[in-house]
Structures are given as structure tokens and as C-alpha cells.
Amino acid sequence: MFGLFKKTSELEKLQKKYEKLMAEWHALSTTNRAKSDKKYAEAQKVIEQIEVLKK
Helix, strand or coil, X not given: CHHHHCCCXXXXXXXXXXXXXXXXXXXXXXXXXXXXXXXXXHHHHHHHHHHXXXX
16 A cells, blocks of 8 residues: 555666566567667667666
8 A cells, every 4th residue: 555655766667667667678579670670779888877877
């Protein structure tokens, strides 16, 4: 019940963004390789930010 009012941390936000980008990357990988590569590059930038926050 008290979890409803809990603020999401920056790390959680980045993890959700990473999951979303990877899902989009996977969907695009079968239809549009160029857009797929761009999504993957974005996801890699997000994962780098996650690694920085974990340290």
C-alpha cells in the first residue's frame, strides 16, 4: 500500500528506459536494420549511465 507513493529512483527509471529500448530494438531488428541499430546504440548509452550510477 505504501509503495503507491514511493518515488522511483533514477536507476529504476533508466532500467525501465533500457527495457523499453531493447524491446523496440528487437521488434525493429526484423524489419528495419538502420533504425534497429540506432535503438541499440541508445540502449548502450543508457546501460552506460546505469553502470555509472551503480558505482
